[in-house]
Amino acid sequence: MxxxxxxxxxxxxxxxxxxxxxxxxxxxxxxxxxxxxxxxxxxxxxxxxxxxxxxxxxxxxxxxxxxxxxxxxxxxxxxxxxxxxxxxxxxxxxxxxxxxxxxxxxxxxxxxxxxxxxxxxxxxxxxxxxDPDVIAKLFARSDDTVGRLTPREREVLELMAEGRSNAAIGQRLFLSESAVGKHTASIFGKLGLAVSDDDNRRVLAVLAFLDGAR
Amino acid sequence: MRRGLHALAGGLLRGCYAVGSAVLLVVHLALFVPGLGLGLVVLLPWPIVLMRRFTDLVRRTCGGIPRPYRDRPGAPRREPDGRYRHDRRLYRSPFWPRQFDYLDWALGDPATWRDVGWLLTNPVVGGVLGFGPAALVAGGLALATGGGSPWWIPVGLVLAVAGGAVAPAAVRAHDAWTARMLAPRPGIGSLKAWLGKRFVTLTQLLALGGLTVVSAALAGLAFIAFSLFAIGIVGSVPEFATAARRYTGIRRRLAEQWSGVPIQTPYRPEPELPARRPDGLYAVGDSLYKTKGWTRFFQRLDWIWNDPATWRDLIWTFTDPIVGGALVAASVGAVLYGFVGMTIPALARLGRLQDPPGLAVLADRPVLALLAGLALVVVGTLLAPAALALHGRWTAVLLAPTAKAKLALRVEQLTESRADATSAQAAELRRIERDLHDGAQGRLVAVGLALGAVEALIETDPAAARRLVADARESTARALAELRDLVRGVHPPVLAERGLVEAVRALALDSPVPVTVSADLAGHPPEPIEAAVYFAVSESLVNTAKHAAASAATVQFGHSDGVLRAVVTDDGRGGADPADGSGLRGMRHRLSAFDGTVRVVSPAGGPTVVTLEVPCALSSRRTSTSSGKG
Structure with a gap:
């Protein structure tokens, strides 16, 4: 590389x-x-x-x-x-x-x-x-975007924002990969992200989160 | 020669306009009297349109004067029920509303009435200026040819030449006069506002006139105070000076608010109680006192007595009734006397009332008295703003600090701000030293120890060595985190990288309260000022987050008249007391080093507005001189 x-x-x-x-x-x-x-x-x-x-x-x-x-x-x-x-x-x-x-x-x-x-x-x-520090700063504030997520979804979003794959997130949170998939789908829905290529949506989720938490 | 002929022709044209005005005037009278008098309003708009056509022609040909009229109203709008509305009446057909709208438009336009004024005066003015030169030429030539005696020939020729010579000037004068009458005049419609403003000015002058009585009373009080002083009751002078200071303070404020003349407070700051001497006494000047009370008493006397501003106040209490009184008399006095003393008695006399009020002057000529009274009212009203401004400047002559006092005040202020700045800096350095000592330095020592142990253990106990290395790594990470926090407090990296506005934006992103940042800066302030303002804004935002219970805040940056301004506003509950809170004091200290100020306005119930102002110039450079690493 x-x-x-x-x-x-x-x-x-x-x-x-x-x-x-x-x-x-x-x-x-x-x-x-x-x-x-x-x-x-x-x-x-x-x-x-x-x-x-x-x-x-x-x-x-x-x-x-x-x-x-x-x-x-x-x-x-x-x-x-x-x-x-x-x-x-x-x-x-x-x-x-x-x-x-x-x-x-x-x-x-x-x-x-x-x-x-x-x-x-x-x-x-x-x-x-x-960086986890960026993410931590986001979660330090309470607002609408974050408020609509369940605690579990917030954990998933946190790791997703760091850039982890569903498998890696599952491993961290002791969940099955399909359970993580359900959570991510729910997060995408709550953040209003339309169905598209999954990788792209993950970036958009983080971005929406960075913007929305203003 | 050709110019003269051209001007003569132009003059003839303008003379024709004068004739046209006269004709139009007759038409107007013929249509206006039945129009207004008999209620035939349909007749009214026509002469107005005719007049506008005529004045438009004059505007076009007399030097291209712009049109002053308002736009024509649109067609009447149909209401939902099919009728048409004008003012508070509904009509079945659009005819009447259209007529009324049209009338409102034509008669409500001040330009219409200026047109009428022009029409009234133009037959004479335009006639003289237009036909005058041509008449001179024609008369001169007639004299020269048919005068009979040969002596008339040169006289006639001189007249003719003079006519040709004044023709261009006459045309210019005519056009200038026409432009004055017929061009758009902004703000002329607000006669009411103008009168209102004059009325306020006159009232303010009247109030100032009333205050001269207080000045005179103070002058009397001064006499008493100094008499008491002479017989040994020395405490009377400081008491008098304090009262005078309170009163002159009010007058300074009024001078700023009413006359627009800002006047600084000139007094020296009250000295603090001197330190006790080794023998237990207090020294004031060359005298020693035993108790605090007497020390304070004589110190106060000394302070008041030696301040030149005390004596200037004293002179002012004697002179204000004279000078200020004269200014008030010249304006509001003239108005009042002209109205009450002359106009009303004159009217009463003219109206042959029984027992008319007395007239001091012109008692046997009531018409002249009436005119003089009205002239006094008008002149007094016209003089009022100038009198008010002069009054303010007169107040400043004695109540403003002298150049010497200003310097003394400035030195005082600089000494204070320097002391503040140096002590704030020292405190800051102490904090950094402590943080480094307890934090990063300690952690690096731990890392060094761990690495030493690893060196010893790596052969014998690799497992323990590995554990120690992991600890060392952890320690360096912690040290870095602590250094990062420290650096943020000293000079935030984002400030060095992006400048003030972006740094505050970054700050706003991290604030728990949503913050909007807007900026109108043409450049960058100097770096030290950027840092000071950044920390002050940061402090305000922290306070907002902690105390205000706000749902939103804004930060606005602006630069005008050489002053950088940052305004932090929140919609919280307000009630912040600028007196308590070390954060605000720190903010003030930081900014005072740059002659900056902090103003907090926070009524109970909000909103809270913190205004930071620092005089500085903006520059366009954006290259950091700091050599830190990001």
Missing amino acids: RVVLAEDLYLLREGLKQLLGAHGFEIVAAVDNGPDLLRALLDERPDVAVVDVRLPPTQTDEGLQAALAARRQVPGLPVLVLSQHVERLYARELLADGTGGVGYLLKDRVFNAEQFVDAVRRVAAGGTAM
């Missing part, structure tokens, strides 16, 4: 290269600033990109902007964004086009190599990987 990596701290960049290399990824470009990242994304068309939000030269959200710009030109280009802090504002911007293939994780998550690599693979396959 071909990966473009953008991270300006040398140690972390090398560490990520090693980690991804050890799990069978091929690093086609490792850059340390925004303009280079955009060029690499458009030239290489990688299977997945791992991007730090804050990059030189401005030291603002250069990485996020480059990723969004690349996705505008190549819809659905899988991008996993890493950051020292998570903002719902950014999560929404990433998910806004509704095409999936988006991840947004705290940098701490690379500590757990297995889970991190799993998230990279999920994003590459067109799924989502939202």
Whole structure:
């Protein structure tokens, strides 16, 4: 699997290269600033990109902007964004086009190599990987969208928002896969999402949730 | 030469218009009298339309004056029952409503009456300005050719040339006058509003006139106070000054509200009780006092006595009755005297009433007295706004702080805000130090210890080593989480990355109360101000969430007159007391370092409006100088 990596701290960049290399990824470009990242994304068309939000030269959200710009030109280009802090504002911007293939994780998550690599693979396959912190922030507020869900459905949505498959959710919650399927169908119904391709609906559910919880 | 001829021709045309006006006027009279007098309203619209056609022609040919009329009303609308309505009557056919609508439209338009005014005056003005130059030329030529004596020839020629020379000016004057009469005039319809405003102004002046009595009373009080002071009752002066300050405070407010002249309070802040000397005494100036009460008493005397504003207040109490009184007399006094003292007695005299009220002047010429009285009323009314503004400026002369006092106040304010800012900063640094010490630093020590143990155990007890590594990983994750929270409190990363408005949007997303953020900023404020405003807005939103029981809140950003403004509004229960609550105090301290202010308006029952204002310029750059990592 071909990966473009953008991270300006040398140690972390090398560490990520090693980690991804050890799990069978091929690093086609490792850059340390925004303009280079955009060029690499458009030239290489990688299977997945791992991007730090804050990059030189401005030291603002250069990485996020480059990723969004690349996705505008190549819809659905899988991008996993890493950051020292998570903002719902950014999560929404990433998910806004509704095409999936988006991840947004705290940098701490690379500590757990297995889970991190799993998230990279999920994003590459067109799924989502939202940091549990983003999700926790959503559930910290009570409002209509969440209020209409049963506690069990909320748990399912929480895991779905993180990007887990029905099988993985079932495993976590000790449910059968078909029971999870029923819950997800009920969630889609309550969020008013029409029947369509399941993967897409999962992204839309998370997005509706991010928007609705405003 | 050609211009002169052209102007002469133009003058003749305008003269013809004058004749046309006269003719139209006759037609009007012929139709208006039966129209209004006999109730034949059908006759009314026609002359109006005729008049408009005529004035339109004049507008087109006299320099392209725009039309002033209102739009014509549409056809009467059919009611559900098939009848037609005008005002409060229903008609079976649309004929009458249409007529009445038409009449309302034509007669209710002030432009119609200006047209009539023009029609009345134009036969004379237009005749003189239009035909005048041509008449001069024609008369001059006639004199020159048929005058009989050769002496008339130069006189006639001079007259003719003069006629040609004044012709362009006459045409210009005619057109300017016509434009004044016939062009649209915005706001002329609101004579009532104008009169209302003048009435309010006159009432305010009258009130100020009444207050001069209080000033005079204070001046008398000052006399008593200083007499008492002279015989040794020194406490009288501070008491008098306090009363005077309360009164001048009211006058300052009135000057701002009525005359639009903002006046700062000029007094020095009251000093605090001095620290007790080692010998147990208090020092005020060069004197020492034993008890707190006397210390305070003499300190107060010292404070009042040495404040120049005290003496300016004193001078003002003596001069306000004179200067302020004169201003009031010139406006509202003239109106009152003109009406009560002249117009009414003159009318009574003219009406040959028994025992008419006395007339002080022009007693034997009631018509002249009537005219003079009315002129006084008009002049007084016209002078009123100027008198009110002057009154405000006069108040500022003595009641505003002097340049020196202003500087002293500013120094005082800066000293205070600097002390606030430095102590707030010190507290902040102490908090960061404590957080780092108890949090991340401690965790890193634990990680170091664990790794040391792993080094020792990795050969002998791999299982324990593995457990320790897992612990170490956990500790680093915790340390990171704590550092993240700390960084958020110091300078939120999203603020560095996106600037103030987006950072507040991110904040709004995380708020338990739905918050709408709107911004009208052409650039970015300087970074320190962004941070201060961000934390102040954050604090307000936290308060909203905690106390207001609100269902919605808004944050609005704006920048005008060099001031950045953030307004946080919620629809909660209100009743927030700005006096208590350390959050608000912190907000104030943060902003005061930048000369910023916080205003909280929170009546019981809501809504609560918190307004943050910081003077600053906006810049267009958006490159962060911070080198932190995201």
